[in-house]
Amino acid sequence: MAKRTPAAKTSPKPAASAPAGDAERTLHLTLLRSMLLQRRFEERCAEAYAIGRIGGFCHLYIGQEAVSTGTLSHLRPDDYMITTYRDHGQALARGITPRAVMAELFGRIDGCAGGKGGSMHMFDKATGFLGGHGIVGGHLPIATGVGFAIKYRGGDQVICCFFGEAAVNNGAFHEALNMAALWKLPVLFIIENNRYGMGTSVERASAINDIYERAASYSMHRAMVDGQDVLAVRSAIEEAVGRARTDQSPTLLEMRTYRFMGHSMSDAASGTYRSKAELDEYLKRDPIALLRAHMEARGTLTEQVMQDMDTEIKAIVQDAWDFAEASPEPPLEALMEHVYVDTTSDTGNTAGAWS
Amino acid sequence: MAIITYRDALNQALREEMQRDARVFLMGEEVGVYQGAYKVSKGLLQEFGEMRVVDTPITELGFAGVGVGAAMVGLRPIIEFMTWNFALLAMDQVVNAAAKMLYMSGGQFNIPMVFRGPNGAALQLGAQHSQAWESWLAHIPGLKVVAPGTPYDAKGLLKAAIRDDNPVCVLEGEMLYNNKGEVPDGEYIVPLGVADLKRVGEHCTIVTWGKQVLVAMAAADQLAKDGITVDVVDLRSIRPLDERAIIDSVRKTNRCVVLEEGWYFAGVGAQITDLVQRECFDDLDSPVIRVTQADAPMPYAKGLEKAAKADMPKTIAAVRRALYLD
Ligand SMILES: Cc1ncc(C[n+]2csc(CCOP(=O)(O)OP(=O)(O)O)c2C)c(N)n1
Numbered sequence: 001m002a003k004r005t006p007a008a009k010t011s012p013k014p015a016a017s018a019p020a021g022d023a024e025r026t027l028h029l030t031l032l033r034s035m036l037l038q039r040r041f042e043e044r045c046a047e048a049y050a051i052g053r054i055g056g057f058c059h060l061y062i063g064q065e066a067v068s069t070g071t072l073s074h075l076r077p078d079d080y081m082i083t084t085y086r087d088h089g090q091a092l093a094r095g096i097t098p099r100a101v102m103a104e105l106f107g108r109i110d111g112c113a114g115g116k117g118g119s120m121h122m123f124d125k126a127t128g129f130l131g132g133h134g135i136v137g138g139h140l141p142i143a144t145g146v147g148f149a150i151k152y153r154g155g156d157q158v159i160c161c162f163f164g165e166a167a168v169n170n171g172a173f174h175e176a177l178n179m180a181a182l183w184k185l186p187v188l189f190i191i192e193n194n195r196y197g198m199g200t201s202v203e204r205a206s207a208i209n210d211i212y213e214r215a216a217s218y219s220m221h222r223a224m225v226d227g228q229d230v231l232a233v234r235s236a237i238e239e240a241v242g243r244a245r246t247d248q249s250p251t252l253l254e255m256r257t258y259r260f261m262g263h264s265m266s267d268a269a270s271g272t273y274r275s276k277a278e279l280d281e282y283l284k285r286d287p288i289a290l291l292r293a294h295m296e297a298r299g300t301l302t303e304q305v306m307q308d309m310d311t312e313i314k315a316i317v318q319d320a321w322d323f324a325e326a327s328p329e330p331p332l333e334a335l336m337e338h339v340y341v342d343t344t345s346d347t348g349n350t351a352g353a354w355s
Numbered sequence: 356m357a358i359i360t361y362r363d364a365l366n367q368a369l370r371e372e373m374q375r376d377a378r379v380f381l382m383g384e385e386v387g388v389y390q391g392a393y394k395v396s397k398g399l400l401q402e403f404g405e406m407r408v409v410d411t412p413i414t415e416l417g418f419a420g421v422g423v424g425a426a427m428v429g430l431r432p433i434i435e436f437m438t439w440n441f442a443l444l445a446m447d448q449v450v451n452a453a454a455k456m457l458y459m460s461g462g463q464f465n466i467p468m469v470f471r472g473p474n475g476a477a478l479q480l481g482a483q484h485s486q487a488w489e490s491w492l493a494h495i496p497g498l499k500v501v502a503p504g505t506p507y508d509a510k511g512l513l514k515a516a517i518r519d520d521n522p523v524c525v526l527e528g529e530m531l532y533n534n535k536g537e538v539p540d541g542e543y544i545v546p547l548g549v550a551d552l553k554r555v556g557e558h559c560t561i562v563t564w565g566k567q568v569l570v571a572m573a574a575a576d577q578l579a580k581d582g583i584t585v586d587v588v589d590l591r592s593i594r595p596l597d598e599r600a601i602i603d604s605v606r607k608t609n610r611c612v613v614l615e616e617g618w619y620f621a622g623v624g625a626q627i628t629d630l631v632q633r634e635c636f637d638d639l640d641s642p643v644i645r646v647t648q649a650d651a652p653m654p655y656a657k658g659l660e661k662a663a664k665a666d667m668p669k670t671i672a673a674v675r676r677a678l679y680l681d
Binding site: 082130144148175176343 | 376406412420421427430447452456458460464497499521
């Protein structure tokens with residue numbers, strides 16, 4: 001029987017007195033690097049959008065990097081993940097190359113979906129990245145289905161499903177959570193509560209404000225997590241993944257975070273539905289700055305290391321841009337490709353053989 | 356050859372395909388313990404267990420999505436809708452997820468799955484339970500749509516649908532489940548996208564599919580008594596459409612009636628009419644005539660319901676009009 005997990009309101013950081021070991025330093029540098037890559041990448045996306053290299057709807061991830069990094073740094077390569085249209089950061093954090101993500105954004109053939117997906121529809125079979133999805137709540141039942149398949153095959157993988165807090169008001173959310181709890185499936189439902197679904201605040205959309213409590217209806221494990229603190233995210237994920245692998249039960253985690261940019265490229269960062277003062281308040285809890293300060297306090301990061309890392313990452317992102325720009329547009333023949341596959345399963349009994 | 360019901364033909368297809376491939380599973384409302392709302396899945400829970408014959412809550416959007424997710428990572432789900440009327444709640448998964456995943460992912464994720472259940476009207480079930488959805492489904496690139504009218508086609512098409520690596524919608528008929536017909540004892544497949552000339556005639560072509568095949572055959576029998584013979588082209592698959600079969604028949608008979616269960620406006624018949632006017636323009640001796648349901652929600656009252664449906668007398672009248680007999 002699932003029981004309530006107390007909300008983790010503070011991050012379980014190592015005691016300040018314990019000296020930092022090499023393992024800690026290496027891990028924290030990895031996390032910092034992952035978040036910084038997403039940040040610098042998204043900054044360049046804003047620039048690319050402004051000059052028309054990227055088209056369509058484009059939703060940046062700036063401010064929420066601790067959620068993707070903290071979560072995905074804990075997954076195994078054979079695990080799965082699925083997410084919304086706000087997917088660039090997660091694609092990078094999962095290990096899709098910056099080149100493939102940028103080329104997808106530019107609508108080029110070397111993109112991770114061959115230029116057919118765009119900003120909202122990143123896909124990568126090799127890393128178990130089951131897509132960015134554009135219909136709010138629509139991918140949650142799909143995540144439950146992946147959990148079902150894992151159980152069907154008797155594996156110990158997990159699927160992480162990211163979505164914004166606005167999706168909890170949608171029927172698909174409830175249908176997906178109910179089945180995942182009913183059938184005990186290894187699904188991590190991760191709410192990225194950035195406080196607004198476009199311009200509508202949680203308080204104006206949800207009858208309860210502690211939305212992780214929605215899981216109570218399904219007797220599902222649940223917790224609220226400081227989504228700006230990558231270490232807090234990691235430890236909440238560690239617990240939930242452990243539970244999913246060992247007894248296949250699902251968890252709902254509410255990551256309290258904030259987006260530092262507008263909802264999409266056509267929305268100002270502040271001014272209509274949220275004030276500049278509010279934004280400034282949240283900017284003080286920049287996930288990258290928080291980890292950086294923590295590492296400096298622990299003596300594991302110097303200004304020089306930080307600068308070198310930043311320089312290197314900027315070069316990686318520039319390389320991604322150059323690569324995307326040089327990548328050809330899909331040929332017109334691609335228009336009618338991938339509507340159907342022309343194969344059938346005529347292989348006979350394949351018991352135990354999972355493609 | 357055994358004579359079995361349409362229901363048993365579907366049941367055989369499910370059983371054989373589940374025996375053949377461990378990745379195939381059946382999921383839907385009342386498919387297991389209850390043995391199927393229409394008993395199509397009778398005995399399968401006992402044979403395959405509850406991981407492969409899965410009773411769901413009443414959650415069409417949810418379990419359709421579960422099927423899509425399972426298909427993305429290598430399983431081959433068969434999702435049963437108690438009827439297609441209820442699939443409307445799942446349309447986001449059918450259209451936005453199943454049909455588009457391959458394309459959006461640049462060819463990385465095909466969705467080998469089947470959505471199936473009874474489609475269209477039965478008797479006096481009223482407006483919300485009496486709807487034929489093929490024009491909606493066939494409209495969507497990425498979906499395949501089949502509508503078997505006989506036990507033979509039901510078994511062969513369902514087996515082909517389960518083996519296909521694309522999402523396939525199988526439209527069955529509540530009024531068809533008890534119908535009997537010949538089904539071979541051995542293994543066979545009815546390929547998707549291949550029509551069947553169910554009756555050969557000279558004077559007119561009737562293009563139809565699904566349960567309307569029976570209406571067309573009955574109309575053909577009646578017409579024959581007056582010396583009028585017709586081709587009955589049973590499409591079996593609506594998408595992919597066997598255009599060749601339609602064109603060949605109309606070029607031979609020079610007249611065409613399209614008989615469909617659903618509504619007139621933007622129906623599948625409109626698509627076929629488009630094909631015929633384009634490909635058989637010089638062959639036609641009269642305009643294509645469409646027989647459809649009345650352009651209103653389905654009424655309950657017996658007389659009104661009968662008046663609403665595309666039936667045999669209306670089909671006969673349409674053929675006679677095409678021949679300028681009336
Ligand atoms: C079903 C549906 N309704 C409306 C939209 C339009 N829309 C796109 S994003 C969005 C807000 C979603 O907010 P949230 O889920 O909190 O995610 P966030 O954008 O904050 O990451 C809306 C209304 C949509 N994509 N899908």
